[in-house]
Amino acid sequence: MNARVLDRSVLYAGAIFLAIWVLVPFYLIAISAFTPQAKIFDYPKPLVPSSLSTDTMQFFVEARGVLPSVLNSLLVALFTIVFGLVLGAPAGYALARFRFRGREAFQVVVLMTKMFPIAILSIPLAVTFLQLGLYDNLISVALVHTAMALPFIVLVTGGVFVAVSHELEEAAQTLGCSRWGAFLRIVLPLALPGLAAAAIFTFVISWNEVFAATILTLRTRTLPAQVLASLSTSPLAFKFAGGLFMVLPAIVFIFLIRKYLMNLWGSR
Secondary structure (H helix, E strand, C coil), X not given: CHHHHHHHHHHHHHHHHHHHHHHHHHHHHHHHHCCXXXXXXXXXXXXXXXXXXXXXXXXXXXXXXXXXXXXXHHHHHHHXXXXXXXXXXXXXXXXXXXXXXXXXXXXXXXXXXXXXXXXXXXXXXXXXXXXXXXXXXXXHHHXXXXXXXXXXXXXXXXXXXXXXXXXXXXXXXXXXCCHHHHHHHHHHHHHHHXXXXXXXXXXXXXXXXXXXXXXXXXXXXXXXXXXXXXXXXXXHHHHHHHHHHHHHHHHHHHHHCHHHHHHXXXXX
């Protein structure tokens, strides 16, 4: 009993430590974003601010190009999720259900794609999209983000489909369902938590990616590219507001689909 209590205490202590480690930077950025600009350089900063102001956030939101870049980021992230799941989920299903020649090699190749940094591919990508007429286009950025997210999507969905009982799918087929019908009615509902997890990873990758968006766009920039372009000439308050504004959509997106993650982890 004492060993069980000790293990549980260590587990809770580790969870609390990790939560503090993650939340403290968010909290400091948030209070700095809502600190009056006259007090932004005060040091040390109180953990509980005595005065708050929305002037900095209003200044950031009203800055030229910010709101269009937010919309661009959301559209690119949504396109990336759709493209990624349409391409990655069937690949994960094939890895989970079929045994074919080159299966292991395909898995290695999927992982090897993460070895190539986007920086060395920037010039070929820019030239290719110029030739295709897709330069300075949100679709081109979404395609690059999809390529970056596909390895995660394939691995996550493959693991999820492996966990779905193959016998249930076969039973549905013996009762009259086609393979496609069994997938839609049996496998897909059971795999929704895993697909939600893949969507979260994809959204976060797309939302935070800055290099490809900076190289491939000039007028239709995403929010990270827009913030990066004005970072060196912006006041410190603008940087804090931009950091908070970039974090909030990802948090809201995770909050909205958290129930799927809880189901994936076995919570009730």
